[in-house]
Amino acid sequence: MTKFPCPHCNKLTISLKQKYLAGKWFNIHCDACLGRSCAQPIILALMSFLYVWNVFYFSVVAYLERSWYFVGILIVLWLILDYFCHYIPLQRMKSPNKKPPVAADDEPADLVFAQPPAQPPTHTSSLNKEISAEQSKKLEDS
Numbered sequence: 001m002t003k004f005p006c007p008h009c010n011k012l013t014i015s016l017k018q019k020y021l022a023g024k025w026f027n028i029h030c031d032a033c034l035g036r037s038c039a040q041p042i043i044l045a046l047m048s049f050l051y052v053w054n055v056f057y058f059s060v061v062a063y064l065e066r067s068w069y070f071v072g073i074l075i076v077l078w079l080i081l082d083y084f085c086h087y088i089p090l091q092r093m094k095s096p097n098k099k100p101p102v103a104a105d106d107e108p109a110d111l112v113f114a115q116p117p118a119q120p121p122t123h124t125s126s127l128n129k130e131i132s133a134e135q136s137k138k139l140e141d142s
């Protein structure tokens with residue numbers, strides 16, 4: 001049976017059925033390295049658009065022309081699109097348990113932002129001393 005290479009470990013562990021399901025937005029789990037992978041999403045979105053266009057266009061044309069001929073074209077195009085699903089390259093997915101590195105970088109910034117700016121207590125006390133010295137000078141002058 002035809003096997004496809006896993007994008008994580010490059011071993012031939014992906015079966016034809018898994019590759020076909022990847023073309024239907026399913027995730028693939030590698031038996032050897034337990035890595036998750038999926039079909040390239042941009043190409044998959046384009047393929048989905050072609051599926052929808054195929055069904056809508058040829059069913060409307062078949063209805064308007066009152067002909068089963070266009071339903072046959074719809075089915076043949078559907079099978080051709082299914083065939084090309086096997087050629088969509090697989091892409092690595094991150095493990096759902098691991099946190100992305102971006103979130104880990106945000107945490108210290110949030111903590112620093114949440115804390116009030118640290119002020120040395122001597123500053124305010126020295127300011128108070130200056131004020132009290134000025135007040136005592138004014139009192140002495142008057």
Ligand SMILES: [Zn+2]
Pocket residue numbers: 006007008009010011013030031032033034035
């Ligand atoms: Zn693998």
